[in-house]
Amino acid sequence: MKSRTTLLGSSVLAAVLALAALPAQAEASAAGQYRWLTFAVFAAVIMLTMYITYVASKRVKSASDFYTAGGGITGLQNGWAIAGDYLSAASFLGIAGLISLYGYDGFMYSVGWLVAYITVLLLIAEPCRNIGKYTLSDILAYRNDPKKTRVVGALSVITVSTFYLTAQMVGGGVLVKTLIGIDYEISVVAVGVLMLSYVLFGGMVATTWVQIIKAVLLVAASVVIVMLVWTPYGFSLPAFLADVVGDPKVQAQVAKLLGDPAKTMTAAELGQRFLEPGLYFKAPIDQISLGMALVFGTAGLPHILMRFFTVPTAQQARKSVVWAMAIIGGFYVLTLFLGFGAARHVGAANISAVDAGGNMAGPLLAQYIGGGADSFMGNFMLAFVSAVAFATIVAVVAGLVLAAASAMAHDLWVGVVHAGDSVPPQQQVRAARIATVLVGATAIVIGIAAKGQNVAVLVALAFAVAASANFPCVLLTLYWKRCNTTGIVAGMVVGTVVAVGLTLVSPNLTYPKAVRIAAHKVLDGEAAKRATIAEAIASGDTEKVAKATKDAATLDKAVKKANDDIKKVEGQETSFMGLEKPLFELKNPGIFSIPLGFLAVILGSLLRRDRRAEDLWDELHVRKHTGLLASRPTAH
Amino acid sequence: MTTSGSNVWADVIADPRFQALHRRKTTFLWGLMAVSVIYYFLLPIGAAYYQDLFKIRVWGVINVGLLFALSEFVVAWAIALYYSRVASNEFDRLAREIAADYADRAGV
Incomplete structure (x- = not known):
């Protein structure tokens, strides 16, 4: 334990040193004389999470502790942790940014992220809690060939997690660079080292608490900013929005987005247009396709599914989804004010000057609300929101790494390589830690290698694969008697290949010829x-x-x-895939790949009859509904 | 997997209480699921194809589209609370009764 403390201490030191190496040019960061403030707030947040990790590390003894916090998390705690796991930088900074730049469409985008949890609540959370133990593949392997299903399940989990992880690492690196002005590479390493120390030493216990704390800080910061933004209007929604649409900065942004047609519109019409659909989403089918990936993909995200194994019963799993929906939904409602507030006070031009995607809308609004770039409170608010953004990335990445590591250690190593042997608990935990280091190191390397790449597509891709491969397999093995190994393997392969394949030939990639023209x-x-x-x-x-x-x-x-x-694009003729123009016109493959994934599971299952899978159906069916034999939390 | 009390699972399935639980859950869950999915997709469909309707102002500058998007949150929360209430009052009780009666034979 002593060496662990030393190691933990040195990783804190490394991260703090990295953050202390703040060079001069911070794009959105505090003015020179306030840099110590940014540093102090960051250090406080990091210290807090490290203390929790230290406490948690003493409680992690078994594989169950490492993967699922021994199943001892309550529904309310898990609800906050799910929110912490889910409100990634993409949804926390990205949606506020979209609203600040495109108005209505940004808000509409947030709805799908909440509705997704209805699917989780009604169909997935409780059965998974009753049937599974540590991973998504536990559910798939229940009545199917354990080796085959664990292999395809683990591969899919690792694929989804890697896509999501890469997007978070690259997005995080850019974000930290913009927020506090340290080099991209250093910020990727800082995120990676911190995340690794949480997961490695504190397992799911520390990961859960880091996610809870981050979610609480995020919600608290947002509530304060929204109150300050909204108070001048006497908490009237129409008065607030009337002021937003009456603002010349907002009207100018709409005029810029609309181009020529805006010339015949009055200022009032331009402002009102900000509250109407169509400024961001131009292709309806694409948008419906994205909605499908969100609504069905969340139920197939391994790091979210894994959270349901941390609570003791199906009732607590249900309670945790309801809490998560209250927190996540409430947060998106707050985002409405953050986004419109930023459009009104900071202005779209200033927001996109710092970051074209609008990611800085929230932090810049915080700075404005606190009193502006030259004030103490303004810089404190900016530093606080930046630190929360940093904690957000680290917490989400920790959850993803844990999910990928559990697929490697629990499914592949214990379940496939050592199938049938009983692996001693000590070895299981060691395997989990080794897998964590492997995944974490890979994440850092990929993060640095993918510098400057457009990674937004990877989040959409993670949801598409989760919705097209994981979701049909999990849903059908839980609810359809005839579903069997052949169906699961076919569904995983077809869902993943179609979703990834269609994305690779979609307009998401850069087509040099089109760019040049x-x-x-x-x-x-x-x-x-x-x-x-x-x-x-x-x-x-x-x-x-x-x-x-x-x-x-x-x-x-x-x-x-x-x-x-x-x-x-100099010297390039074709996209990464060797194409001159996209073969598939949609940016989101869900509308095709999700039905194909379902079809593959159904056809595969019908193709070959599996008596064993059907015989085990009774057992699964009863356990799913009654919770008989559900794995219980270990006593501490 | 545990198979002690070889026929216990078939016996539970034959139990009228389990059949009632399963029937009720199936219609209730898939019904709610259908309602929420349809209600959700009305939003992108409306935003794309019924823009004239979405643009109608009803409360100051607030238009139908904005109210509809806000209603998505209310409906999602209402469905979650409604389900959670029915599940705790009805499904859990039945599940507990069945589980208690068969626990010994299932090998708990």
């Missing part, structure tokens, strides 16, 4: 536009000159972007 179009049109601008300036009319100067600045930006784009 678009860029040349801008450059070709430049001369004509310059002439118009020169003419307007020569006219001497003040209004025309002002407009022309603005147009000139926009044109300069567009030309620079076009030149950059051409340079980026």
Whole structure:
């Protein structure tokens, strides 16, 4: 235990040192004289989580402790932990950003993330708690060939977790760089080292508490900001929104998004347009496809499913989903105010100047609300929100690493390599820790290697694979008697291959030819536009000159972007997959891959009859409904 | 897997109380599931194909679309609470009774 304390201490030190190495150019960060404040808040949050890990590390003795906190988490605690696991940087910073830039569509996007939990609540959480032990594959292996189903299940879990993990590591690296101004590589390593120390020493106990604390801090910070934003309007929603749509910054953003059609609209119409659909989502089928991946994919996310094994009973599993829905849904309602508040006070132009995706909307609003970039409170609020964002990434990554490590150690090593032998508990825990280090190290390497890549697509892909492979397999083995090994293997393979394959030939990838054509179009049109601008300036009319100067600045930006784009794709003719243009027009494959995944499980199961799977159905069916023989928490 | 009391599972399934529990849960769960999925997909469908309806202002600058999106939250919470209530009052009681009667034979 002594060596563990030393190790834990040195990883804290490494992380704090990394954060202390703050170089000068922090894009959205505090002014120079307040950098110590950022540092202090970050150090406080890290110390708190490290203390918890230290306490938790003494309680992790068995594999059950490591994977599921011994099943001793209560429903309320688990509800907060699920929220902490789920509100990743993508949903916490990303949705507020989308609302601040695109209004209504951003808010509409958040709805699917909540509705997803209805599927989890009604169909998945309680049966999984009654049947499973540590992993998703436990459920698949129950009445099927354990080796085959554990192999395909583990591979799928590792695939989904790796996609999600890469997106979090890269997104996290960029975010920490923007928030506090440390190098990308250092921030990836800091995230990785912290996460590894939580999981390695504290297992699921520490991971759970880090997620709970992060969720509480996140909700608390959001409530404070929303109260400050909303108070001036006497807590009236129409008054707040009326002020938002009446703001010139909001109207200018809508005009920019709409382009030419905006010229005939009045300022009031432009503002109102911000509360109407269609500024972000242009393709309805794509959007429905995304909705399907969210609503069915969440129930197949391994790190979320794993959370249901940490509670003692199906009743507590149910309670935890209801709490999670209250917290997650409540948070998205707060996000509505964060997003619109940022659009009103910070302005879309300032938000996208710091980060094109809008991720800085929340932190910048916090700084404004606290009193601005030159005030103590403003910088304190910015530092606090940044520290919460950092904790968010670390907590989500910890959950993902635990899920992937359990698939490797529990399913592949114990379940497949040592099938039939009884592996002593000490060895099981050691295997879990070794797998954790492997996954964690891989995550850091991938995070650094994928620097500068567009990884947003990976989150969508993780949901698509979870919805198309994991969800049909878990659902049908729980609810359909004829479902068997052949069906599970077919469903996992078809669901994963179709979802990944369609994404690889979708518009998500960069198509150099299309980029070049678009860029040349801008450059070709430049001369004509310059002439118009020169003419307007020569006219001497003040209004025309002002407009022309603005147009000139926009044109300069567009030309620079076009030149950059051409340079980026120089010497390339085809996408990563060797295609000149997308073969599949949708960005989200769910609408095809989810039905195909179901079809594969059904056809595979019907193709070969499996008496054993059908004989074991009675047992599964009874246990699923009654909780008979459900694994109980270990006593401490 | 445990198979002590070889026929216990078949006996539970034959138990009228278990059949009642299963029947009630099946219609209730899949019914609620269908309602929530349909209600959810009305939102993207409405936003894409019924924009004129979504744009109608009803409360200050607040329009039908915004109220509909907010109602998605209320409906999701209502479904969760309703299910949780029925499950704790009805399903849990039946499940506990059955589990208690067969626990010895199932090998607990």
